Amino acid sequence: MAAAEYIEPVASPPRENYLNVKYGVKSWLLTRDHKRIALLYLASITFFFFLGGLFALLIRLELLTPAGDLVQAETYNKLFTMHGLVMIFFFLIPSIPAVLGNFLIPMMIGAKDLAFPRLNLLSWYIYVVGALFTLWAVVHGGVDTGWTFYTPYSTASSNGHVIATAVGVFITGFSSILTGLNFIVTIHTMRAPGLTWFRLPLFVWSHYATSLIMVLGTPVLAVTIFMVAVERIFRLGIFDPALGGDPILFQHLFWFYSHPAVYIMILPAMGVISEIVSTFSRKSIFGYKFVAFASVAIAVLGFLVWGHHMFVSGQSVYAGLIFSVLSFFVAIPSAVKVFNWTATMYRGSISWRTPMLYAFGFIGLFTIGGLTGLFLATLGVDVHVHDTYFIIAHFHYIMVGGAIMGYLGGMHYWWPKISGKLYPEGLAKFAALVIFVGFNLTFFPQFILGYMGMPRRYHAYPPEFQVLNVMSTAGASILGIGYILPMAYFIWSMRYGRNAPANPWGATGLEWQTPSPPPTENFIVPPVVDRDPYIYSPEVETIG
Amino acid sequence: MPVTGQSETHEHVVSPGSYVAVFLALLVLTATTTAVAFVDLGPWNTVVALVIAFIKAALVVLIFMHIRWSSRMMKLVIVGGLFWLLILMGLTFSDFASRGWLPIYN
Amino acid sequence: MADARGAGVVHAADGPRELQHHFDSMAQQKDASSLGMWLFLVTEILFFGGLFTAYTIYRWMYSAGFADASRHMDVRLGTINTAVLICSSLTMAMAVHSAARGRRRPLMGFLAATMVLGAAFLGIKAREYAEHIENHLFPGAGFHYAGPHGRPAELFFSLYFAMTGLHALHMIVGFGLLTVLLVQARKGRYGTGWSTPVEMTGLYWHFVDIVWIFLFPLLYLIGRHAH
Numbered sequence: 001m002a003a004a005e006y007i008e009p010v011a012s013p014p015r016e017n018y019l020n021v022k023y024g025v026k027s028w029l030l031t032r033d034h035k036r037i038a039l040l041y042l043a044s045i046t047f048f049f050f051l052g053g054l055f056a057l058l059i060r061l062e063l064l065t066p067a068g069d070l071v072q073a074e075t076y077n078k079l080f081t082m083h084g085l086v087m088i089f090f091f092l093i094p095s096i097p098a099v100l101g102n103f104l105i106p107m108m109i110g111a112k113d114l115a116f117p118r119l120n121l122l123s124w125y126i127y128v129v130g131a132l133f134t135l136w137a138v139v140h141g142g143v144d145t146g147w148t149f150y151t152p153y154s155t156a157s158s159n160g161h162v163i164a165t166a167v168g169v170f171i172t173g174f175s176s177i178l179t180g181l182n183f184i185v186t187i188h189t190m191r192a193p194g195l196t197w198f199r200l201p202l203f204v205w206s207h208y209a210t211s212l213i214m215v216l217g218t219p220v221l222a223v224t225i226f227m228v229a230v231e232r233i234f235r236l237g238i239f240d241p242a243l244g245g246d247p248i249l250f251q252h253l254f255w256f257y258s259h260p261a262v263y264i265m266i267l268p269a270m271g272v273i274s275e276i277v278s279t280f281s282r283k284s285i286f287g288y289k290f291v292a293f294a295s296v297a298i299a300v301l302g303f304l305v306w307g308h309h310m311f312v313s314g315q316s317v318y319a320g321l322i323f324s325v326l327s328f329f330v331a332i333p334s335a336v337k338v339f340n341w342t343a344t345m346y347r348g349s350i351s352w353r354t355p356m357l358y359a360f361g362f363i364g365l366f367t368i369g370g371l372t373g374l375f376l377a378t379l380g381v382d383v384h385v386h387d388t389y390f391i392i393a394h395f396h397y398i399m400v401g402g403a404i405m406g407y408l409g410g411m412h413y414w415w416p417k418i419s420g421k422l423y424p425e426g427l428a429k430f431a432a433l434v435i436f437v438g439f440n441l442t443f444f445p446q447f448i449l450g451y452m453g454m455p456r457r458y459h460a461y462p463p464e465f466q467v468l469n470v471m472s473t474a475g476a477s478i479l480g481i482g483y484i485l486p487m488a489y490f491i492w493s494m495r496y497g498r499n500a501p502a503n504p505w506g507a508t509g510l511e512w513q514t515p516s517p518p519p520t521e522n523f524i525v526p527p528v529v530d531r532d533p534y535i536y537s538p539e540v541e542t543i544g
Numbered sequence: 545m546p547v548t549g550q551s552e553t554h555e556h557v558v559s560p561g562s563y564v565a566v567f568l569a570l571l572v573l574t575a576t577t578t579a580v581a582f583v584d585l586g587p588w589n590t591v592v593a594l595v596i597a598f599i600k601a602a603l604v605v606l607i608f609m610h611i612r613w614s615s616r617m618m619k620l621v622i623v624g625g626l627f628w629l630l631i632l633m634g635l636t637f638s639d640f641a642s643r644g645w646l647p648i649y650n
Numbered sequence: 651m652a653d654a655r656g657a658g659v660v661h662a663a664d665g666p667r668e669l670q671h672h673f674d675s676m677a678q679q680k681d682a683s684s685l686g687m688w689l690f691l692v693t694e695i696l697f698f699g700g701l702f703t704a705y706t707i708y709r710w711m712y713s714a715g716f717a718d719a720s721r722h723m724d725v726r727l728g729t730i731n732t733a734v735l736i737c738s739s740l741t742m743a744m745a746v747h748s749a750a751r752g753r754r755r756p757l758m759g760f761l762a763a764t765m766v767l768g769a770a771f772l773g774i775k776a777r778e779y780a781e782h783i784e785n786h787l788f789p790g791a792g793f794h795y796a797g798p799h800g801r802p803a804e805l806f807f808s809l810y811f812a813m814t815g816l817h818a819l820h821m822i823v824g825f826g827l828l829t830v831l832l833v834q835a836r837k838g839r840y841g842t843g844w845s846t847p848v849e850m851t852g853l854y855w856h857f858v859d860i861v862w863i864f865l866f867p868l869l870y871l872i873g874r875h876a877h
Contacts, residue, residue, distance in 0.1 A: 188617075216624075216625070216628045220632060246640075248639070249636070252635075252636040252639065253632075253636075256632050256636075303628065303631055304631065304635070306635075307635070307639065315639050316638075316639050316640075316642040316643040316645070316646075317642075317646055318638070318642040318645060318646075319635070319638050319639035319642055322635075322638065323635075
C-alpha cells in the first residue's frame with residue numbers, strides 16, 4: 001500500500017471490541033481499560049480546549065480596536081489569565097499523553113494495559129476534580145494574575161479567586177505526575193518478549209522522556225502553588241517583600257517546572273511526528289538512535305534553562321548569562337530531530353494523507369517557533385522583546401503550530417484504530433489547510449507587533465498597531481472554524497464513516513497488528529518482537 | 545518473561561539484629577547532632593549537622609529501605625532524584641549568590 | 651487457598667488471587683510496584699525540595715535572623731520527636747519483616763506500635779504549635795517578636811510552619827495507610843507469598859522519617875552555641 005489513495009474498506013467491524021464489550025455509564029466511569037480512559041480524557045480535554053478558545057475569541061475581539069472598549073482592564077486580565085491556565089493545564093499538558101499515550105503505549109509494547117490501571121482511572125478523576133475547582137473560579141469571577149501567578153500580586157493584592165484556582169492546578173498536577181509514573185513503570189517492566197529499548201517506537205521514547213519531566217518537575221510546581229495558597233490563607237510571608245521575602249524566589253520555583261512543562265507539551269507531539277513521517281514516507285526513521293537520545297536530551301537539558309524567563313526580573317546578570325548559554329544548547333536536540341525527519345522523507349515514497357499534512361505543518365511551524373526561541377535566548381534581544389507580542393507569537397508557534405498540529409495529526413493517524421472508522425479524507429485535508437492558513441494569519445503579525453513594541457497583557461494599544469491586530473483577529477476566526485471541522489467530522493464518522501481495516505496506512509508497529517477497534521485485552525495472541533521498528537516490506541502488512 | 549529491571553537482585557533476608565543495630569546508631573547520631581550544636585564550631589556547625597543528617601538518611605535508605613540489596617536501577621532512581629533537587633537548589637542559589645558581584649546593584 | 655488462621659504462620663498462595671490480570675507473573679508485578687513506589691518517593695523529594703530550596707536561600711540571606719529565631723524552638727521536644735520517629739522506623743521495618751515471614755501477630759503488633767509512635771510524634775508537634783501560637787510566633791497579624799530580627803524571624807516561622815505542617819500531613823496519610831494495613835493484617839491477607847502493600851507502606855514511612863531527619867537540624871539547631 002504505497003501512495004494509493006484508496007483504502008480497502010472492511011465489510012463490518014470485528015465482533016467484540018473495547019467499545020462494545022460493555023455498555024452503560026458505569027462501565028465507562030469505573031473502567032480500568034486504558035483505551036476507555038483515553039476516551040474519557042478526550043472528552044474532557046476537548047471541552048477545555050473550546051473553553052480556552054472562547055477566552056481567546058474574546059481577547060481577539062477586544063484587540064480589534066486600539067481602545068479598551070469591549071471589556072474593562074480587569075476583565076481583560078482575567079480573560080488572558082484563564083485562557084493561559086485552561087489551555088496549558090487542562091488541554092495541552094494532558095492532550096497527547098493522556099489520550100494518545102494512554103491508548104497506544106500498552107499496545108505499542110505488546111502489553112494488555114498500563115502497569116497501574118486503577119491509578120490511571122484515578123488520574124482522570126483527579127484531573128476532573130482539579131478542573132472543577134478551576135471552573136468554579138471561572139464562573140465566580142476568575143483570576144487576573146496571569147497564568148504565571150507572580151508574587152506578591154497573587155499572594156497579597158489580587159482580588160480574584162487565586163486560592164480556588166491554585167487548588168485546582170495543584171490537584172490537576174497530580175494527574176500529570178501519576179500518568180508519568182504509570183508510563184515509566186509500564187515501559188520499564190511490561191515490554192513484550194524481544195522488545196528491547198532500541199526496538200521501541202519513537203512515540204514510546206518521547207513519552208518516556210515526557211514522563212521523566214512530569215515526575216521530576218510537576219512536584220515543584222505543586223509545592224510552589226502550595227506556598228502561594230498558604231501565604232494567602234494563613235498570611236504566612238514566604239514571598240512577602242515586607243518581610244525580606246523575595247518574589248524572584250517564587251519565579252525560580254515556578255519556572256523550574258514551567259519551562260520543562262513546555263517540553264511536556266512538545267515532546268509527545270514530536271513522537272507523533274516520528275511515527276507519521278516514517279509511515280507516510282514509507283521509510284525507516286533516519287538516525288533512530290539519535291532521535292531517541294534527542295528526546296531524553298531535551299528532557300534533561302530542559303531543566304537547566306528556566307532562568308531565560310527571568311532575564312529582566314531582577315535576576316543576577318551572571319545567572320542570566322548561564323541560563324542564556326544553556327538555552328542555546330537545548331535547541332540542538334530539537335534541531336537534530338528536524339534534520340532527521342527531513343532526511344527520512346528524502347527519497348521516501350511520500351503519501352499526502354491528512355496526518356502527513358499536519359506533520360509538514362508541524363515541522364515548518366515548529367522550526368519557526370524554535371528559531372525565534374533562539375532570538376529570545378539571546379539576552380540582549382530578550383531585553384527588548386520580553387513581555388511583548390513577540391513572545392506570544394513565539395510560544396504560540398510552538399504550542400499551536402507545533403503541539404496542537406501534532407495532536408491533530410496523531411488523532412487523524414490513529415482515529416481508525418481508536419474508533420474503527422475512517423474519517424472523510426477530502427474534508428480532513430481541507431480542514432488542515434484552513435487551520436494552517438488561519439494559524440499563520442493569526443500569529444505571524446504578532447511577531448511584527450512585538451518587534452515594533454506592542455506589549456502583552458494590555459487590552460488597549462496605540463492606533464498604529466491596529467492593522468496587524470485586525471489581521472490577527474481575522475486569522476483567529478478562520479483558525480476557530482478550522483478546529484471545529486475535525487470535531488464535527490470525527491463525530492460524524494463514528495456513525496457514518498466507513499469501517500477501517502486493522503492497518504489502513506500499511507504502517508509498522510504492534511498497534512496495527514490488532515483489529516480496529518482493538519479487543520479489550522489488546523492482542524488476541526500476545527506478540528513477540530523479533531525485528532527493529534519501521535521496516536517496510538510486504539510481509540509486514542498483516543490484517544489482525 | 546520480559547527482561548525487566550529487577551527491583552531486588554534476590555530475596556534478601558535482613559536480620560532483625562541489623563535493624564536494631566541501625567536503630568541504635570540513629571539514636572546515637574541524633575544525640576550527637578544535638579550535643580554538637582551547643583559547641584561553637586563557627587561555620588562548621590552547619591557542615592557537621594548536615595553530614596550527620598546525611599549519614600542517618602543513608603542508614604535508613606540502605607538498610608531499612610533495602611537499597612543496599614536492590615538493583616542498579618533503583619539506586620539510579622534515587623540518585624537521579626537527589627541530583628535533580630541539586631539542580632533546583634544550585635542554579636537558584638547561583639542567582640542569589642552572584643547578585644552582589646556587579647557594582648551597579650548599589 | 652487456606653488461611654491457617656489459628657496457627658502462627660500464614661501462607662498466601664503465590665498464585666492468581668494477588669496476581670493482577672495485566673501482569674505476566676508475580677515477579678513482574680512486584681518489580682512494577684517497587685519501581686512505582688520509588689518513583690513516587692522521588693516526586694516527594696522534589697516536592698519537599700521546593701521548600702528546602704526556599705529555606706536554603708533565606709537562611710543564607712538572613713543567617714543571623716534565622717539563628718535567632720531557631721533559638722525559640724524547643725530543642726528537647728525536637729530531639730525527643732526525632733527519637734520517636736526513629737523508633738517508629740524500627741517498628742515499621744520489623745512489621746515488614748514479620749509480614750514477609752507470615753507472622754500475623756508480630757505484624758499486627760509492630761504496625762500498632764508504629765501507629766502509636768506516629769501519634770506521639772503528632773501529639774508533641776501539636777503541643778509545640780500551641781506554644782508557638784501562644785508566644786505570638788505564628789506569622790501574620792498576631793506575630794510579635796522581641797529583638798531586631800523580627801522580619802527574618804517571621805520568614806523563618808513561615809517556613810517552619812509550612813515545612814512541618816506539610817510533614818505532619820504526610821504523617822497523617824501514613825497513619826491512614828497503617829490503619830488499612832492493620833485491618834488487612836488481622837484478616838490474614840499478608841504472608842510469605844505476598845506482603846507488597848506492607849513493604850510499600852514501609853518505604854513511604856521511612857521516607858517521611860528521612861524528611862524529619864533533615865528538618866530537625868535545619869530548624870532546631872541553628873545558632874545554638876551562641877548563648
